[in-house]
Amino acid sequence: METMFASLTSSGITVSSFLICSLVALLCGALIAFTYTRRTRFTQSLVLAVILLPFAVQTVIMLVNGNVGTGVAVAGAFGLVRFRSAPGNAKDISVIFVAMAVGLACGSGYIALSVLFTVIACAVLYLLVFFHIGADRSGEKELSITIPESLDYTEVFDDIFKEYTTHAELTEVKTASLGSLYKLHYRVHLADDRNEKEFLDALRCRNGNLEVRCGQPHTPVEQL
Structure with missing residues (x-):
């Protein structure tokens, strides 16, 4: 040997x-x-x-x-x-x-x-x-919602978040289209991933069917 x-x-x-x-x-x-x-x-x-x-x-x-x-x-x-x-x-x-x-x-x-x-x-x-060793399994998602300036973004989605998420945090607010629109960025944890479409549909009904995006949180590119 x-x-x-x-x-x-x-x-x-x-x-x-x-x-x-x-x-x-x-x-x-x-x-x-x-x-x-x-x-x-x-x-x-x-x-x-x-x-x-x-x-x-x-x-x-x-x-x-x-x-x-x-x-x-x-x-x-x-x-x-x-x-x-x-x-x-x-x-x-x-x-x-x-x-x-x-x-x-x-x-x-x-x-x-x-x-x-x-x-x-x-x-x-x-x-x-x-086996996805080291993969991020926190379940956190990045949510972006566009709303008209007439909506008060501070509490407008609280009831929807309470029904479909276990945690929702507003991380950024910025204006668009010369101030006629607001873009809201959240970090959310869905209570059940199977209800994601229903969750997005509820948000679209509330924001006047403007853009809603939901995906994995953005992380910096790892480099050595």
């Missing part, structure tokens, strides 16, 4: 060892990318990067081959690279780090270890996404 986790390149780099490491790196990268695209948003550029990154890192590690000076030079070269695309979120960066770790393992010749690590990382990633 221990020999399975021995380095394939411990006795030197050969053409066969390079091809085996490269193939495993590409397959592991493809598996990570495939898992990442399940039940989550993704872009083609990120998928291609995750597939190729283990192979690229593996090749660099093989070229360094334990030479500290070369390793420092390569690290400095990579430090000069600036990504011109929009910054990724924390999940994207985490997947990139996983792909880099696989490339490091393959470049060091630890084929079995890289495959085992990939399988465990993909399984954990899929389960975390599948």
Whole structure:
């Protein structure tokens, strides 16, 4: 069992060892990318990067081959690279780090270890996404209501909120259409999500069928 986790390149780099490491790196990268695209948003550029990154890192590690000076030079070269695309979120960066770790393992010749690590990382990633670990389950919604200036917005919807919500908080008021309209923004918790349409219909009847919007609360884009 221990020999399975021995380095394939411990006795030197050969053409066969390079091809085996490269193939495993590409397959592991493809598996990570495939898992990442399940039940989550993704872009083609990120998928291609995750597939190729283990192979690229593996090749660099093989070229360094334990030479500290070369390793420092390569690290400095990579430090000069600036990504011109929009910054990724924390999940994207985490997947990139996983792909880099696989490339490091393959470049060091630890084929079995890289495959085992990939399988465990993909399984954990899929389960975390599948069970919505860390997702916001507070049930809070952001409500926007447009009313004519003739309505007093301070108490006009209190009875509707009392019937359909457990909590409603007015967070912002602003005027529109040269002051002829008011736009009200609330944070609400619905008592029963199944009554959302009935709730919106009641609001439309009260505000003269002007615009009513209800959705998930706006949160800043997560970046690293």
